[in-house]
Amino acid sequence: MLHHGSIDQFLTRVADRSVVPGIDALARTVRVTAAREVPLDRHGATLVYIASGAAKLVARAAVEREQVAAFNFTGDLVTVPGPGPHAYVLVALVDSELVVLPYAALRDAVRSDPAVLARLLDNCDAALGRCREKALMLGRKTASERIACFLLAMAPRIGATSGAAILLDLPMSRRDIGDSIGLTIETVSRQFSLLRDSKLIGTEGRSKVLLLDLPGLELRAGYQQNPN
Numbered sequence: 001m002l003h004h005g006s007i008d009q010f011l012t013r014v015a016d017r018s019v020v021p022g023i024d025a026l027a028r029t030v031r032v033t034a035a036r037e038v039p040l041d042r043h044g045a046t047l048v049y050i051a052s053g054a055a056k057l058v059a060r061a062a063v064e065r066e067q068v069a070a071f072n073f074t075g076d077l078v079t080v081p082g083p084g085p086h087a088y089v090l091v092a093l094v095d096s097e098l099v100v101l102p103y104a105a106l107r108d109a110v111r112s113d114p115a116v117l118a119r120l121l122d123n124c125d126a127a128l129g130r131c132r133e134k135a136l137m138l139g140r141k142t143a144s145e146r147i148a149c150f151l152l153a154m155a156p157r158i159g160a161t162s163g164a165a166i167l168l169d170l171p172m173s174r175r176d177i178g179d180s181i182g183l184t185i186e187t188v189s190r191q192f193s194l195l196r197d198s199k200l201i202g203t204e205g206r207s208k209v210l211l212l213d214l215p216g217l218e219l220r221a222g223y224q225q226n227p228n
Contacts, residue, residue, distance in 0.1 A: 054072065056176060058091055070180075152221055
């Protein structure tokens with residue numbers, strides 16, 4: 001069943017308008033409850049627009065071994081790869097509504113529409129940028145630096161101003177965070193405690209994190225400091 005509100009939202013996101021000829025024949029809207037896998041066609045790559053909610057892209061690297069490749073939130077476009085050396089699945093972190101399209105068919109349908117192609121290219125560029133940062137994080141950074149980098153990366157994506165701080169309401173678990181940045185859940189919890197003890201962050205329950213000192217977090221993350 002098509003929920004045209006979500007599809008119109010997707011089209012506005014990628015084309016600055018609510019109509020692209022033939023999109024209804026390609027798009028379907030799915031509602032997925034938290035912790036459930038998004039049903040996707042396994043024969044090719046799929047483009048998923050997150051109309052509401054949040055999801056994690058998971059690579060199944062081996063039997064009973066998974067890697068969280070990316071987190072995606074409301075308004076994001078995520079490409080789920082088709083068949084290859086590893087199987088990729090998209091799992092809802094919270095109850096979510098998503099618009100699902102076969103990537104190749106969408107590409108063919110909009111090949112003469114430069115506005116849509118430009119938006120899709122921008123989305124690919126942003127995703128590649130996050131991949132580069134993650135590769136550097138996994139290859140060269142300490143556990144403390146990785147957690148600081150993760151929190152700083154979440155700030156512009158899901159952060160909300162809360163006085164002089166930035167509030168993150170993290171939909172993913174500590175285990176998901178660890179699986180994403182190559183740390184055990186115990187190490188993630190310990191690093192959160194160390195950041196809290198250093199007054200760089202505050203926490204409220206398991207999901208809410210207040211970023212209290214952005215310059216301090218950037219220093220902890222190993223970011224280059226701009227000279228005055």
